[in-house]
Amino acid sequence: MIVVGKGNAALCAAIEARNAGAKVLMLEAASEDESGGNSRFAGGMxxxxxxxxxxxxxxxxxxxxxxxxxxxxxxxxxxxxxxxxxxxxxxxxxxxxxxxxxxxxxxxxxxxxxxxxxxxxxxxxxxxxxxxxxxxxxxxxxxxGGGPGLVQFLDQAAVKTGIDVHYETRAVSLIYDGEKVTGINAKRHGKVLQYHAPAVILACGGFEANPEWRTRYLGPGWELAKVRGTRFNMGEGLKMALDIGACPYGNWSGRHTTSWERHAPEFGDLSLDHACHRHCYPLSLMINAEGKRFVDEGADFYGYTYAKYGEQVFKQPEQFAWQVFDAKTHDMLRPEYLGKVATRVSANTLEEL
Ligand SMILES: Cc1cc2nc3c(=O)[nH]c(=O)nc-3n(C[C@H](O)[C@H](O)[C@H](O)COP(=O)(O)OP(=O)(O)OC[C@H]3O[C@@H](n4cnc5c(N)ncnc54)[C@H](O)[C@@H]3O)c2cc1C
Structure with missing residues (x-):
């Protein structure tokens, strides 16, 4: 069996298939160092x-x-x-x-x-x-150990059960005889490779790292969004399935968009850990570049609002917002707000601010 990807979904599928007796090969677009997909960037909650x-x-x-x-x-x-x-x-x-x-x-x-x-x-x-x-x-x-811990534990389990991984191997299209999938075409360092197998599992993420697809499905402007996770998820798994006639399903313009450091790198950076998260907005007033509020920051616990408020921030002029905190909240802020990656301005009065 071929499993495409090496994030949480792919590792779980590969281990379970191996436990059931299948011979399993995983194809991972990233190098071993960068492997693990968004799963490795996750908080692990x-x-x-x-x-x-x-x-x-x-x-x-x-x-x-x-x-x-x-x-x-x-x-x-x-x-x-x-x-x-x-x-x-x-x-x-x-x-x-x-x-x-x-x-x-x-x-x-x-x-x-x-x-x-x-x-x-x-x-x-x-x-x-x-x-x-x-x-x-x-x-x-x-x-x-959060997301990196999850991938590491599953990686160890995969190695123990004898699962092989080909890194820097990007799957590009399914081999399909019109009735069934019999393998996959891939590319490694510019060379085309063919893998034949009785089953192929596509577990290679979404299209969040692909600016052209983001513009196509999420709308104009979304090519400029910062990606919190891996740069390797380009939508190829979806494309491969659509190309052989899979039925599109689900919420194609839906997104999980969160408040994130304005000057963060374009893609996730594991060395920054949680430094770019901006989840303390329920303690703040969020205002846009014109000084206007645009959401009810405390409508619910952040866990119920954070994945949609990012979109509201992104819709504001210049695609950013300020989170304004009173000094009283200082001790309640997560450590990343006080770290060196946070863009911040302090003042003693609102006028000065
Ligand atoms: C910053 C951040 C924090 C998060 N926190 C949490 C959390 O706390 N709790 C939670 O439940 N979820 C969290 N999530 C969401 C969670 O990380 C994802 O839903 C989950 O990891 C998706 O797993 P996956 O295996 O489907 O995809 P991924 O982990 O992204 O794996 C996709 C894999 O496919 C590979 N790939 C892509 N294209 C190809 C190709 N053509 N050929 C071969 N390989 C390919 C990639 O390199 C990667 O290895 C978070 C996400 C982010 C970005």
């Missing part, structure tokens, strides 16, 4: 259905004392459905939603079994309130 601390204890170690002295959030199947409906205004595929939600806990257990280690998400989904630790937002767990 895991949203899955769970009923309380006893479920969490099957995934990671939580002492009796921690279990007793913490307000553990829940994310029951019903709560998960409610959230999904809320953020999509009910425009979500019912079958895929059901699969995602009802099998999510099982997926976490599968990942654990492959050697992925989880830790409590103290960093982004918890706080001490009136002397007691509380989790909120239904995301009490993250992968140890």
């Amino acid at each position: 895991m949203r899955f259905a769970y009923n309380g601390v006893e479920d969490l204890r099957t995934l990671l170690e939580i002492t009796d004392e921690e279990a007793r002295n913490t307000d553990w959030d829940t994310n029951t199947v019903d709560e998960f459905y409610d959230d999904l409906y809320k953020v999509t205004s009910y425009r979500t595929d019912p079958k895929l939603s059901e699969l995602l939600i009802t099998r999510s806990f099982e997926a976490m257990q599968w990942l654990r079994k492959q050697g992925v280690r989880f830790v409590l998400n103290y960093r982004a989904a918890s706080a001490v309130v009136d002397g007691r630790r509380r989790f909120f937002g239904g995301m009490a767990v993250e992968v140890s």
Whole structure:
């Protein structure tokens, strides 16, 4: 079997196929150093259905004392459905939603079994309130080491099960006899290669790194958006499938766009870690270049608004906004706001600002 890509989706597919007895080869467009796709840039926060601390204890170690002295959030199947409906205004595929939600806990257990280690998400989904630790937002767990950790754990599992990877090998088209796919054409260092296999899995991301496709599907101006993740996802998997007649489906102009450092590099940079995230806007007033507000910053927890407010920022004049914080919030800001990558201006009065 050929698996195209080497992010979370590809690694999971490859490992499961190998566990079921298939011989598996992965093709990865990036070099080994840059491999791992957006999965490697992710925070590693895991949203899955769970009923309380006893479920969490099957995934990671939580002492009796921690279990007793913490307000553990829940994310029951019903709560998960409610959230999904809320953020999509009910425009979500019912079958895929059901699969995602009802099998999510099982997926976490599968990942654990492959050697992925989880830790409590103290960093982004918890706080001490009136002397007691509380989790909120239904995301009490993250992968140890975040996205890079996730890819590393799965990579180790893949190596252990004997999965081969060809790096710097970009899949370009499916070999298709009119009835079935029998392999894939790829390119490495300008040379055309043919791989034949009884099954091909396309797990090579979306088109977020392709400025021409962003303009085509998201609209004029979107070629200028900064990409938070890998530069290797050019939409080739989608193109290959469409070229042999796959039916386009889903929300092609939908996007996950977040507030991000204005002067960040064009693509994600792993060495910058979280430095470009700008998630503290619920504590701010967000204003555009003309000094006008354009969203309700505190409409909900940031987890419910961040992926759509980025788009609102992008629609403003010059495609940016200021997040204005009062000094009172200083100690509540995430560390990246105080780091050297943050563009900031301070003043003692609003007029001066
Ligand atoms: C900054 C950031 C933070 C995030 N935080 C979280 C989080 O905390 N929690 C969460 O659940 N999600 C998070 N996400 C989203 C998450 O990272 C993605 O949804 C997920 O990683 C997608 O996995 P994937 O395997 O489908 O794609 P990817 O991980 O992007 O993998 C695609 C792979 O395909 C390869 N490829 C592309 N084209 C070709 C080709 N033609 N031939 C061969 N290989 C090819 C790429 O090199 C890559 O290896 C975050 C994303 C970003 C960018």
